[in-house]
Amino acid sequence: MVREIRITPSILNADLTNVEYEIARIAAQSDLIHLDVMDNIFVPNFTFDFERASGIIKACPIAVDAHLMVADVDLIAPAYAEVGCSSVTIHAEACKEIASTLRAIRKAGARAGLGLKPATSIEEYADFIDEVDIFLIMTVEPGFGGQTFMHEMMGKVKRTRAIIGDRPIWLQVDGGVSLETIAEASEAGADVFVAGSAVFNAEDPAAMVDSLRNLASSVAQ
Numbered sequence: 001m002v003r004e005i006r007i008t009p010s011i012l013n014a015d016l017t018n019v020e021y022e023i024a025r026i027a028a029q030s031d032l033i034h035l036d037v038m039d040n041i042f043v044p045n046f047t048f049d050f051e052r053a054s055g056i057i058k059a060c061p062i063a064v065d066a067h068l069m070v071a072d073v074d075l076i077a078p079a080y081a082e083v084g085c086s087s088v089t090i091h092a093e094a095c096k097e098i099a100s101t102l103r104a105i106r107k108a109g110a111r112a113g114l115g116l117k118p119a120t121s122i123e124e125y126a127d128f129i130d131e132v133d134i135f136l137i138m139t140v141e142p143g144f145g146g147q148t149f150m151h152e153m154m155g156k157v158k159r160t161r162a163i164i165g166d167r168p169i170w171l172q173v174d175g176g177v178s179l180e181t182i183a184e185a186s187e188a189g190a191d192v193f194v195a196g197s198a199v200f201n202a203e204d205p206a207a208m209v210d211s212l213r214n215l216a217s218s219v220a221q
């Protein structure tokens, strides 16, 4: 079975003073919009508080994929599902009660994602597989857009693909995904691709989303 490829542009490096316009530029070509929520505690950067994020989520014309890079994520995560995100990803390193938080996200109607920083092993969290709809393998240290793709994460992506087996779980990569790196990640088994600077620094962001999808699809098995 050929995997379905999904592209989810991150608006982190778009013009955040004009979010609705930036989303409108790429919405028709994109599967989801990736919303990076950072609290300046779990990562050394701040993006949106819940109120601002809620406004963006409610106004977004396509599904929103929230990536919560916040400490003590257990309480706030279900609220992102309740406000309308189609998927909510928490970080294993930031969560106290992983299983119950993933269940609460699902109960509120969203896909539940478990994200892992580069140094965190997938094997340590494989037992949560029945509570998970998305595994997110970070291909940069979370915190900033525009960083270099960590090729050394491809072994972890392959091992995660093997753990997922036939389950309908998405395998997302985030960080440094571009025309130079997306085929390698797709070959390793990823099927959901976050791309921030590659899309929004492109002359034609919508065409870039199409190009990324075509490249990832061409090597997907």
Ligand code: DX5
Binding pocket: 010, 012, 013, 034, 036, 067, 140, 141, 142, 143, 144, 145, 146, 147, 174, 175, 176, 177, 194, 195, 196, 197, 198
């Ligand atoms: C990094 C964020 C990413 C980032 C991707 O912490 O989670 O989503 O915005 O940006 P690029 O594609 O520029 O690496």
Ligand code: ZN
Binding pocket: 010, 034, 035, 036, 067, 174, 194
């Ligand atoms: Zn992200």
